[in-house]
Amino acid sequence: MANAVFDAVRTVLAVREYQDKPIPDDVLRRIAEAGRLTASASNRQPWQFVFVTDRQSLQELGRLVKTGPYISGAAAAVVVAGERDNPIAVSDVSRAVQSMILTAWAEGVGSNWTGFTGLDAVRDHVGLPANYNVSAVLPLGYPKRKLGRGLKNRKPPQEVLSADRFGNPLQL
Template sequence: MEVFDAVRTVLAVRRYSAQRPPGDLVRRIVEAGRLSASATNSQPWHFIVIEERATLDQIGRIMDTGHYAAGASLAIAVMIEKDRRIAVSDGSRAIQNMILTAWSEGVGSNWIGFGRMPALETLLGVPDSHQGLALLAFGYPAETIGRGRKKRKPLSEIASRERYGTPFA
């Protein structure tokens, strides 16, 4: 899939089929996170790949805005170093790379939560040096989703040419 096509069609997927992504694809998704750029190349992240059903069930109970994570084939908890001011930006870039890499192979996902998630950190044995940034749930979509049909503000509202307020389009 072309990069722009992936960006254009990727959607939040919250219902997953029972078919599990193959191991080499899971590895590629994590690699997409590892290969991401970060400020001063600090790579202040740690990715925890969770495939055990019992842990996914527990995560579904913990995540207030993502109970559906219990139905995912796998989840990746993205932890970032606490003492790095820019780690949120770094981690977010890695997240987007992982989401797009999965999507390009037909695997849907969604970003759940934002910022510290103490219960998740405790469940996963995260050391005090790190904090949760997001929990990503992955799986093949349970149903066909409207590829490319997104609710977004028009370009005229969110982009300018040369100076703020001069219409770009």
């Protein structure tokens, strides 16, 4: 049976090269809503999402995120931050990131998680208050090249899936 959510999970890949083509506002809005509507522990929603489309600002993000220089070529990027004093915020933020990446992918927009720690300069760059930690910058853009949809480099099922107790093969 067709399952659009599973198909998105099955095929999504990290996209690091983007076409020089803007993302329509309605698509960006759905990506933003996907983040905002994500569940969080005790429904605290301890996050902020800053959408960046200004070219100069994207280039600066590409400089600041050492593991994501290609942000500079994206059509947009989302700076995702969680409350610094909330120990569960990083889990909440991670879940929101996945919601946004999958929603983007379903619209044909490629993305990726970049950065994780040491992103205070990114926080300052987008004007977030000091009580937030930036956990991710998500570049967004239409993929430049066709990626191997559905082909993933992952551990095989028998290495990571068990039935009832660890080590019993899961046979479904």
